[in-house]
Amino acid sequence: MRLDGALYPWRFRLVLGLLAVMIALIGWRIVDLQVLDPGFLKGQGDARSVRHIPIPAHRGLMTDRHGEPLAVSTPVTTLWGNPKELVTAPGRLDELATALGQEPKALRERITQLAAREFMYLTRGLTPEQGDEVLALKIPGVYSQEEFRRFYPAGDVAAHVVGFTDIDDRGREGIELAYDEWLAGVPGRRQVLKDRRGRLIKDVQVVQNAKPGKPVALSIDLRLQYLAHRELRNAMIEHGAKAASLVMIDVKTGEILAMANQPTYNPNNRRNLQPAAMRNRAMIDVFEPGSTVKPFSIAAALASGRYQPNSMIDTRPGWMRIGRYTIRDVSRGDMMDLTGILMKSSNVGVSKIALDIGAEPVYAVMQQAGFGQDTGLGFPGERVGSLPNHRRWREAETASLAYGYGLSVTAVQLAHAYATLGNGGKSVPLSLLRVDRPREGTQVMDKQVADAVLKMLRAVVEDEGGGGVRARIPGYQVGGKSGTAKKISGTGGYTKDAYRAFFAGVAPVSNPRIAAVVVIDEPSTKGYFGGLVAAPVFGKVMAHSLRLLNVTPDNLPSPELKTADAKARNGGRG
Template identity: 35%
Template structure:
């Protein structure tokens, strides 16, 4: 190339007419393409251009490599974000069932269909603009006109059972505006409250929602979700708990907030799936592209609860609570042979399908959360400590004269002077004096060691959220008043579940079967905590409590031998000491006493009509246990009473 340039220069091929007339430059040097300096300048200029071109090409290649090879995934993901999105696919929450597989909590599929007047109007004006601006495309105009005709609000109103007048009002379509004027269209679009969301169908079945969503109507959106439903709400509300919004979920999902729903949240919830969906320019989902993560449905949780007994227990607790004008009442039924909780309920309750009824008081599972001084229901364990010490037998006589005893300046009394009594009479008449004499005759830790042995002072194996552990503190030797009060159920704290577990161990012949609420739980091993003969002798002593002369004749059941113990204790005054006019009534019973199968414990807090457990909670035990024995076909162990003709 440069040879040709040199040859052309020599031939004057690049010399202009002007240069032919004036071969000298303004500096007196030769000018024009024919000069040697001009050739060198052109060669350098071409070289510079080629270098620049090659550098630019190299930069373009490097940029293309960076975009398409080195960082291709990043930009591909960015592009995908414009046309796709990842949608969470909510997993189906598992059911909670009773021991007979009857549903106690289920997730019902529901849908909400809403209408956006803003989106509808925007689509309406856009279709009209396309029709007006494309007269040369009759096929396009025909398609757009058909879509416009299908946007008749009368069709939507009929499907959603809503006034067409209301729909026209919220969409506020103005056919007089210039749809080609973007500013005019924007000003005409609905704005303000309700312009983007108008509910058409709220929490309906998917089948009902389809009557509207299948219209493929612009501005109509469907949201599918699951709502928890409780078929038997009041008897189970404190046990099952409830669902609450998960604040850490960006999509506003729900999670178990109390009870079984919370305790087994992981098992019930499962894992949500993720689906890649294609979006249109308005960010509406068009179709599912692929499943990114599979949805894993939650597992069902089967409880040991018998919903028949649960309902019966709740109704009896409610009846007694209302009759006695009490603060609240609670109770449990336990299978002696397995430790399974067959019923556990509290009154007052709330409708777990309507959380507006829930308060801080009626949502508490009293049998598991609340701790209290149990009173005389602890006396069988004082007798157990006496028998275990070897100093006492079932027939050992204890002098309770004159019906009271002074301990460290305090007077401990019985209701009457019982005189010389044995262990059976101690339980039958609920003697505080005899219990005190036993406690003071034993080492300081004898009573508390026996109480701990039966599970007091520790949470039960139920692991229920918020469950109370109670408190058992061993007194020092000189703390004689505390040693005395512990023997008849004061000076310690317990839950009703601990009382039920302890009585179940007595009924099982001294074997502790840990309590359980679910059928799938891995049961903790049972352990013997007392000799069989001693445990059964205490059960036999407690039979006298429900017989004539005992404190709980109202707990007796025709055809069955029933063992039990009442407890009437004063309520603690937060300001110090005890109330003189407020009581707590507890009854713990075992049936049938000859071959124990079921244990029932009942509690009424602050009854205002009657104050003794034999009159308030013993009848509750009678009514519930009679039906429980019938439901489980437990054989009679006592002749039925004959009715005189």
Template identity: 45%
Template sequence: ENRRFVYLKRHIVPDTAEKIMKLKIRGIHLLYESKRYYPESEFAAHVLGFTDINDEGQEGVERGWQDLLAGELGRRRVLKDNKGQIIEDVENIRPPKPGQDLVLSIDRRVQYRAHAELKNAVLENRAKAGSIVVLDAQTGEILALTNLPAYNPNRRSSITNERLRNRALIDTFEPGSTLKPFTVAIAMEVGKVNSNTVFQTAPGMWQVGRKTIRDVSNKGDLTVAQIIQQSSNVGTAKIALSLEPQTMWEMFNRSGFGALTNSGFPGEASGILRPYNKWRPIEQATMSYGHGISTSLLQLARAYTIFTSGGELKPVSLLKQNMPVMGQRVISRDTAMAMNEMLEMATKPGGTAPLAQISGYRVAGKTGTAHKLVDGNYANKRYISTFVGFAPVSNPRLIIAVMIDEPSAGKYFGGAVAAPVFNKVMSSALRILNIPPDAPANNVITFTATPEIGDEG
């Protein structure tokens, strides 16, 4: 090949380059290049992503906003001599455009704490993987987003497909009981129930067609508020089957399920929300508690903005927002406030997530414990454990969604596995962001060592 130039090796360390040049080998020259360095290493890897050797974005923000960050090369017409050397500029055809700066909504202090606590939880529970998303409850800004396994973008040899996965956006799962508040909210909105409406859930199971819906235990008569607090599948299914399928589908659809969040991240999943005209009664029943529907963790966190913003679904953004963010009305303010009271009950003794309580702050949220789908069947002892919650309840500022994939150290209920992660990250974030307390310092209600209140669904 008659080439005048070829790279022998790129991005070698200066010491090595200096030794090579001292050999004074004819035809070997140095070309100085810049190299990306990511000071946050694995802590922000899935957000920032990385570039290839030519500074082309490959993952994350680097890829999603490549055109904005890279700018545009200019073009000019020149005269060259017979040796290829430029002897005259003729005209400037297109001036170069420098790359622009991006100001992300990520708070590096909250991001660091979220990653550290997620790592502890995945190790402690011997889990396969985990994800966490922290949103500004009023604007939808993403303050933290991290996954495990992770990778260090400064060490390309450590990067595998498994570690590259931005699970919070591209992996979907059945959300289980974290979907129950949406079923109850639409039933309240259309006047089918209120928080004090009573349903009989005994004997802890209910036959729908040929299938049986089960609770973890026989809970007897429950009000709608207690159905949320104690996470009753039977109670939620009975509420769901009082609704028209289209009504329930529209609620899920308006809450963002089955559609992209348009966060700007490459490869984002939309999840699955099947058409309501194909639902059988058993499917409508199980969908009410998060089976037969799939979502990403970011979608799930975003959906909870309808409870924190008085009934409006907020757009999510990875870029800093400097103007008020308009949302789309999904439920009334009254319904949102009523749901917040029920979700706060779920974090107190008698609920499924007392481990979510935080000293000095009122918190609200919902657990989920769903059997994993493996080859089209629900695996008997493989679970997705989730918790989505917000604080302070009196003026919600933060939403945190936690997902732990296949905990295998003995505990698997969302209230035991995911709620403690929410507790630690939310406690730190509230103080980092100087969000004032809305409860006395002694507000955490301790509970005796009674059997854990679980939820499967």
């Protein structure tokens, strides 16, 4: 072919050649996509229609030591909407708002603000039946998805221990937070087909199954927890107290059997929740323990070898001066042995002992008992308190440490220290989880010293004139110590009329099983002393607990005494 009249015939041929090459390349690409590699077009189509939606995984079951549920996950329905679709049906928005229990005006404003988006939550946490009722209205742009919500069968009774989750099912307080990774499941994935408006066309397959969270069995005994909760609440009402805490520990295993606080809250309904009610005071609040630490000062005295249980201390005239400080006893001074010092809770007596042996032995015993030390529980927000260790101890610092001032502890630490006394001076690690195999403890106090102090504590409760008589339990020997401490004011000094009342003890003394501590914060009516306010709570809770745990009584009257009593009731007739 000849291109007559063309000035540049080679250019025309070049253009024709390029067009031919382009046509060939396009043809080859068509053959490649349709015949040789059809997966590319399929993938592009899937990218516009195939979606992976999550399959929610429920959290692990939380139970008490006997399998009673404390936290369970229940399926709920979450309704969401596509604002772009909702704005196309303005006439049905009032109907939707009524079905959701919302204000129509507020719902319209939300949809208008989010009109450029394709997703908005309408409401979350509905029961499946409630969700189906709304979906049955068939309002354009309203869709649902399945979620799980945490429910707490024990309600406010175990709230401070169990904690709660947020709306996205993540742990926010208590064990729910501490063991969030363990409890939280792994969501699965499901492959579905959707149209360009996001509407589900076909459920294709499950790509990855959801893995539920792992269960957790707590050391808490729900029966004892209910007892502690009830008695603390009654004590707060009776004495007009600001707050209260109770901790109960298994002496042999270190398991926390009950941990109750007042005020408390209902984790199932947190609409009007007050932040102060959320505090697990037994682990977070620190305080000066007052006379409840005197048994450990006495233990230091016995361990020093300078004192025996029958050693006599002159506490007359009931007060003593150290520099510009005056230490006073509630009762008049007298010659007392070590048991008498604990029974009368003599500040003067224990101060004289501490000044004689020095502050270091007292500090060492308290440190080994766990004061100022991490409990190892890993509970969120737990505090370790403070046990001062001065390079040079002044006399006033030595004396105040001996009778429970100048240091700060938590209720859990104090209960753990008394559990160590009850366990023959052996400290067993604490646990909020059920212990199937008891862990080996550490001997932190000579067993003979611990047993001697426990015998003295029995006299504090069982003998007339002791400060803990209101903690007595029929049929059981109880050992314990009351305490009363002024609260520190905001200016750094002590308040004039605000106190904390304590009672700490173990039972039964012959073979200790339970150690418990009761703290009553700011009792305002019917007295404020620990032996008057906290000891009765200890006695009531411990009495029921020992019976529920089938602990053998160790203080039953002898058969001869029973016979004598029966004769006396019958006027001397056999």
